[in-house]
Amino acid sequence: MQGNRVIGEAAIRAGCRFYAGYPITPQNELTEYMADNMRRAKNGTFIQAESEIAAINMVLGAAAAGARAMTSSSSPGISLKQEGISSLAADELPAVIVNIMRGGPGLGNILPSQGDYFQATRGGGHGDYRTIVLAPASVQELADLTMDAFDLADRYRNPVLILADGMMGQMSEPVEFSEPAPRQYPESYVLNGRGKGKSRFIRGLILDAIRMEEHNWKLYRKYQVITQKEVRFETFWTDDAEILIVAYGTAARIAKGAIKRSREMGIPVGLIRPITLWPFPMEVIRSFAERVDNFLVFEMNTGQMVEDVQLALGGIGKVQFYGRPGGVIPTPAELAKVIAHHARKK
Amino acid sequence: MKQVFSRPKSLKNSAFHYCGGCGHSIAHRLIAESIDELDIQDRIIGVPPAGCAVIAYNYFDIDMLESPHGRGCAVATGIKRVLPDRVVFSYQGDGDLAAIGTAETFHAANRGENITVIFINNAVYGMTGGQMAPTTLLGQVSTTTPPGRSALLDGHPVHFSEILGQLPGTMYIERCAVNTPSNIMKAKKAVKKAFQYQMDNVGFSLIEILSQCPTNWKMSPLESCRWVNEVLMKEFPLGIIKDSKR
Numbered sequence: 001m002q003g004n005r006v007i008g009e010a011a012i013r014a015g016c017r018f019y020a021g022y023p024i025t026p027q028n029e030l031t032e033y034m035a036d037n038m039r040r041a042k043n044g045t046f047i048q049a050e051s052e053i054a055a056i057n058m059v060l061g062a063a064a065a066g067a068r069a070m071t072s073s074s075s076p077g078i079s080l081k082q083e084g085i086s087s088l089a090a091d092e093l094p095a096v097i098v099n100i101m102r103g104g105p106g107l108g109n110i111l112p113s114q115g116d117y118f119q120a121t122r123g124g125g126h127g128d129y130r131t132i133v134l135a136p137a138s139v140q141e142l143a144d145l146t147m148d149a150f151d152l153a154d155r156y157r158n159p160v161l162i163l164a165d166g167m168m169g170q171m172s173e174p175v176e177f178s179e180p181a182p183r184q185y186p187e188s189y190v191l192n193g194r195g196k197g198k199s200r201f202i203r204g205l206i207l208d209a210i211r212m213e214e215h216n217w218k219l220y221r222k223y224q225v226i227t228q229k230e231v232r233f234e235t236f237w238t239d240d241a242e243i244l245i246v247a248y249g250t251a252a253r254i255a256k257g258a259i260k261r262s263r264e265m266g267i268p269v270g271l272i273r274p275i276t277l278w279p280f281p282m283e284v285i286r287s288f289a290e291r292v293d294n295f296l297v298f299e300m301n302t303g304q305m306v307e308d309v310q311l312a313l314g315g316i317g318k319v320q321f322y323g324r325p326g327g328v329i330p331t332p333a334e335l336a337k338v339i340a341h342h343a344r345k346k
Numbered sequence: 347m348k349q350v351f352s353r354p355k356s357l358k359n360s361a362f363h364y365c366g367g368c369g370h371s372i373a374h375r376l377i378a379e380s381i382d383e384l385d386i387q388d389r390i391i392g393v394p395p396a397g398c399a400v401i402a403y404n405y406f407d408i409d410m411l412e413s414p415h416g417r418g419c420a421v422a423t424g425i426k427r428v429l430p431d432r433v434v435f436s437y438q439g440d441g442d443l444a445a446i447g448t449a450e451t452f453h454a455a456n457r458g459e460n461i462t463v464i465f466i467n468n469a470v471y472g473m474t475g476g477q478m479a480p481t482t483l484l485g486q487v488s489t490t491t492p493p494g495r496s497a498l499l500d501g502h503p504v505h506f507s508e509i510l511g512q513l514p515g516t517m518y519i520e521r522c523a524v525n526t527p528s529n530i531m532k533a534k535k536a537v538k539k540a541f542q543y544q545m546d547n548v549g550f551s552l553i554e555i556l557s558q559c560p561t562n563w564k565m566s567p568l569e570s571c572r573w574v575n576e577v578l579m580k581e582f583p584l585g586i587i588k589d590s591k592r
Contacts, residue, residue: 045427050453057417061424064411087414191409193389193432201403203412
């Protein structure tokens with residue numbers, strides 16, 4: 001099944017009952033899948049919005065009304081959604097946003113890229129906030145992480161981003177959908193008419209500086225909990241590794257191929273693959289630095305996650321970077337050459 | 347003693363922060379009275395905008411969700427689609443609705459969303475201090491049109507209600523005012539009718555309310571009420587623009 005469609009199917013199975021989107025390549029199959037299949041879900045809503053801005057704001061309304069809500073887009077469209085993502089974070093509302101990244105900046109192109117790492121992991125919009133960022137590296141993981149994204153969004157009442165690229169969205173692999181856990185969320189925040197109780201409101205505007213500061217610290221404390229509890233990563237061939245590659249998503253798949261080749265040539269190289277880009281597996285990388293001092297960060301951009309790796313290492317060990325931006329997809333053979341060169345230099 | 351006048355149940359017991367002579371507080375009251383009379387306080391959800399009415403949730407005793415600037419109709423769409431049996435309204439100013447929110451308003455109307463929009467037109471950006479709005483009149487002085495709005499440089503006042511009236515998706519659009527007792531009574535009737543239409547699943551309704559902004563117009567409240575009659579209404583005539591049920 002194709003990656004984009006898998007996200008849609010996983011979302012519906014996870015109980016997503018509201019989807020609004022706007023056409024943009026390379027994620028159109030997801031929007032079309034929702035158009036086809038949301039109607040089969042009881043009380044499901046699909047809206048082709050007039051813009052990405054409208055789509056995310058519809059999601060804001062749907063989330064406040066208590067629905068599991070999702071929107072999706074690709075890089076330029078995600079820029080437009082930032083206003084709404086910032087509002088969702090401010091309002092502490094759950095939502096899932098899918099970014100099937102393409103080359104940039106500007107309109108860029110429609111080829112796979114990882115140029116939106118900074119945007120995704122630093123909040124993306126204005127103000128002092130974070131979003132949980134999940135980076136799948138297979139179609140199976142697209143399914144699993146999409147389901148998890150809804151649970152995480154509910155657990156922390158926070159927007160969750162799925163950050164994949166055109167390769168992930170377009171490729172097809174076998175997939176098994178797991179049984180979703182029953183939805184757990186505090187229904188108290190849902191605006192559905194005050195009924196016989198007290199009226200409620202949800203807002204981001206807090207004019208009083210002290211109260212605004214309190215709200216910022218409250219969000220910060222929540223982000224601290226997420227940082228402690230939700231870090232996810234995979235290690236691959238790290239036990240005897242003397243060189244460690246750090247890569248996520250499509251780049252991590254390429255890295256695995258390159259590692260197999262390098263191992264055949266006798267180079268002891270392994271991989272750390274962050275699955276959550278925020279929170280970033282800082283401590284994991286730091287703990288590897290006790291044993292390995294040679295890191296190679298590999299991304300499909302000019303160097304973004306490499307800054308987080310440097311931050312994690314705090315000056316310990318050597319950090320090199322190899323990247324191909326603009327929609328160029330390097331081959332495992334190409335990366336294996338880089339690894340060999342890197343090993344010789346050491 | 348028989349009580350003949352009181353605060354509507356759907357308004358909280360708190361003082362409005364609006365300037366003296368401002369039309370917002372009257373519009374709020376009309377909405378609250380309509381909610382009370384239709385007995386929907388328990389199942390209505392309001393969407394306040396960015397602008398002077400941003401903290402409307404401090405006044406209305408109903409569930410409310412603040413919208414980012416201009417996106418009220420998209421936010422209301424999201425709520426209404428999830429909760430089709432609730433009454434949902436968006437409250438927006440002229441800059442919010444007819445400038446930054448043009449696309450969201452136009453397309454919610456075109457989809458025929460079964461929501462109600464209360465559109466406050468005072469021909470100026472109020473909260474930010476009197477800049478040109480899309481509805482600012484030709485020749486009208488604002489802080490960003492110091493010599494007066496020029497058609498050549500600044501474009502023409504936008505008649506958004508008439509534009510929406512062209513769309514098959516809209517069901518009821520009326521322009522009202524809150525500058526005289528009789529206009530206030532008519533505005534109340536229109537607001538209540540719009541909510542009733544929504545409850546009857548008729549479809550998209552919008553009530554435009556010409557509203558006084560004495561502070562930014564640099565007039566007294568009385569002069570403002572007169573200016574609505576003598577100047578603003580010449581550009582934006584009152585009346586029903588569309589009523590598909592009539």
